[in-house]
Structures are given as C-alpha cells and as structure tokens.
Amino acid sequence: MDSAKNKGSPLAERRTITGFSNPLVKFLRSLREKKHRKREERFLAEGLRLLTDARECGVLPEMLVMAIGREPHPLLDALEEAVAAAGGEIVEMDEEILAKVTGKDNPQAVAGVFAEFDTRLANLDRSAAPIWLVAQALRDPGNLGTMLRTGDAVGAGGLILIDDCADPFSVEAVRASMGAIFTQKIAIARWDEFLPWLRNGDGGNGGQLVAASLRDPTDYREAPYAAPCFLMVGNESQGLPQAYEEACDLRVTIPMLGRADSLNAAVAGAVLAYEALAHLRPGK
C-alpha cells in the first residue's frame, strides 16, 4: 500500500495501519458495542459531515481515522488540522480496514473517536432552553437520534433518557442525530432520580412535565405549555407507564383519526415539540 503521499505532512505525528490484526482496529471495532463503549468511555462518529458538525460545535475527536487513499477535501483538511492542533491523534489505514471499522456503506472514509459526554442530570441547566425532550425506555437508536435532531431544530436544551433506553452514543443514534449529538445535552437517569430533580430544582419551580396521553382530553393545540417545558414520550410498544403519566403536570391528546392509537415515538415527540415551540417562542 502506498502511504508515502501522506508522509512529510506538516501535521503532528500520525500512525499508519495496514493490517487487520492491529490492536487499534480491534479497539475501533469494539466501539460498535455498548459494553465496550461504556468501558472505554468513548464513542465513534463516522463521516465527514458529522465530524465537521462536531468541529463547528467545538467538539473534536481524540483520534481521527482516515483512509490512506482518500480524496482530498477542504473540510477534511480543516478537521485534520484542528485535531492535530488540539493534540489529538491522526491515524491512517487501508480503505478495506477502515471499511471494517465504519461499516461498508460509508463512502466518506473518515471516523472519529470521541470521549463520551458527562450524562449526569446535575449537569443540565434547565433555564438554558424553553423546551427539553424526555424519552422513557426508548429502544430504537434511530428514534433516539431523530429526537436529538428534532430537539436541535426546536431549540431544545437536550434529551433526558429515562429508564432503559437505547444508547445515545451508538453509531446508529449518532448517525440519525445528524450532528445534534454535538448540540444537544444528554442526560441519563432513572425515573426516581429524574422526578425529584425536576420537582426540587430552581426552588421547587423546576419545570412542567408534559406527556401525550390517551387518558386526558386536553387538546395538544390548546394546552397551557410553560417553560421550561419537559416533553416526555414513552417506549415504542408500551408507551409511558400510567404512574409516569399521572406524575405529569399536563397530559395532552394528539388526535388519532385512524385505526391506530399511537404515533411513532419520535414523530409524537416532534409534533408535541413544535406545538410547544409555537406557544413558548419569544415574539410569537
């Protein structure tokens, strides 16, 4: 393999990997599994667009992995330069090896290893945004990433994951977030941590908890949303546990005119979020 063309770059030290059996390849591949991500406290993000989103949000990978035979691209140069300037590591590898790491369908042969973010509730500043999304036992990483993306669009502060949700740092969730993983705060908590945090914050005025519900006749278009507004959606099959709904300050009904009695979880969250936005948005 010809890696000579990248020799002599003015940039910082770099490694070149040409064998599948290199321990780094094993490490990178391991980050596709949750248990390894947790142990390493690292996650993977793939593709130039996503990594550029990260850079533009001021988040840089600790390690940038690129194909040896890549096409030059100004955004890739910018990324390489930023990672090197921040003391990160640049790794080049054979295309076929990188394909094993990133999944075959990725034509943009670049990936980054990021330190996982701090996901403690205590890190959230609830006054920073009028809307927060809350997902309970959401199992589909695509839905989770889509909720992050919607959160970014409505100017939410972040996504709070209650109970046993999919991993927001999975490759699928990161990809579906379309970069919102780098703009939205993420917190992970049990229900019995979340509710006291919500109720005891800001002198007992911690926020309004809202759920879409079939048990309450309040039309979601006419409901008295109040900031900070925490919009909660439940598990894809079960929905929210009844006790969770009952703990909400507001239960709203989204019309269901057809045969089905529920929407896709990410869709329900988005319909609620855009409605709350219209009520809460300054100047509207």
Next chain:
Amino acid sequence: MDSAKNKGSPLAERRTITGFSNPLVKFLRSLREKKHRKREERFLAEGLRLLTDARECGVLPEMLVMAIGREPHPLLDALEEAVAAAGGEIVEMDEEILAKVTGKDNPQAVAGVFAEFDTRLANLDRSAAPIWLVAQALRDPGNLGTMLRTGDAVGAGGLILIDDCADPFSVEAVRASMGAIFTQKIAIARWDEFLPWLRNGDGGNGGQLVAASLRDPTDYREAPYAAPCFLMVGNESQGLPQAYEEACDLRVTIPMLGRADSLNAAVAGAVLAYEALAHLRPGK
C-alpha cells in the same frame, strides 16, 4: 417433529413443512427481496398484531404461515378461521424454519402472504380525504412506513410515492407502518405522471400541492391549507428538487432554530400533516 396436535382440525386443508429445502420456504424467503416481490406480486407481513390489523381492515393473506409449536391465541384462531373461510391456504412449519422466513427476532411466529395492492394513481379518489401525503425519492423503508402510520393518524387518504422510493411492500416498511399499510391507499408514480394527474383532476381543481421549503418565508402555522391538500416531503439527503418545490401551490417554512437545516423526512411530514389537519379538520 410432532405435528399431530394440529391434525383433525375442522379447518380447511393445510400443509406441514418440516424441511428447509421445501420450495415454499424458498418462495417465502424470496419475498424479502424487492425483485421477487415484484415478480410474484406478493408481499409478506409478519406478526399476529399486523395480521390482525389486516383482518380487521378486511384484508386477508392468501397464505397464512404458522409455527407448529405455537402457543394458542384467540386472535390466531380468528385469523386462521378467516383465511380458511376465504379459501386461503394454511401452512405450518417447524419454528426454526419459520424463524428463517420471518427473521429471528420475531417471537410471534406467524406470517402472511398478501397480494400486492394496485398502486396506480388512477385508483385514488382524492375527494375521499382532506389530506394526502407525498414522498419523493424517500429511500428509508422505516421512514416510509412511519409516513403511512402518520397518514392513518391524521385521517389521510394515502401515500403517493414519487420517483425512486423505497418499496412500501418491504418487510421493514410494512412493519413500521404498524398496520397502516392496510388502511392507507398507496400509489407509485413518476413526477411527470403525478403532476398532470394532480392538475387535471376534478375539472382542473385537483388539489393543493404543499412542500416544506427553506426558500419561502410563509410560516407553516399561518399558511392557507386547502383540501384536498397534498403534503410533499423529499429525499432524506437531497430534499426536494427545486423544480418540484417551484411547482407547488404553497411552500411553507418550519422553524429550524438549531444548527441543522432539516428534519428527519418522516418527522417533517408529520409536523406538516398535523398542522394541515388543525386547519382542515371539520368543526375546528
């Protein structure tokens, strides 16, 4: 394998399959691929809930496939009875073989083979519903199924697929539709068929074509939606071609307050559809 317990049923003739090499197994597995679905004009739907949805919509599979060692269930009995009464075929097979057919993660070991629906535009009665969804080059079968599900929820008439979309009869799209594949009409057309159909229908008053757009300042909350209202979303990466947007009667803007400039396609469709519903719904 003990299949004796199902012998002597009062129901119609049935076949029992105990070998992987049976041609029927190959046929069923082939329906996971689009080219075979097109050739056979058949598609697969899996799981008791989905098949019950179909039955309750008056749509029965031509063939019902069940695991030999299945747990009895009244809905399964109802399904079996309905299929037999309609002259359909009942097939039982070893669980491991059925798992190969349906995909391993399906604990409800039942599947149905359905005749594909007629997907010609000419079949749609646009006056039957105030809202219709239109997807252009939507490539993700999950998004497509989610749009069907949303269409059912807002009382839409159906989903029109323009240009090269994912196959609505794929197992993934059918599953994501949560039964809406059986309640929503589906039409497949090229843009240059769709536009004349829209414009020339009902004496030239065929419907209002609406797209979410970044090129127009009309707030999606304040737009003059009119029935029959055709809400169009574009491809996941490219969005709608500019010429398609320009052909629309109405271009509306959904606020994007974050870094990203677009929503997930199924989410955008749902936010638009619920907004149009609020404007068009009788009695509101």
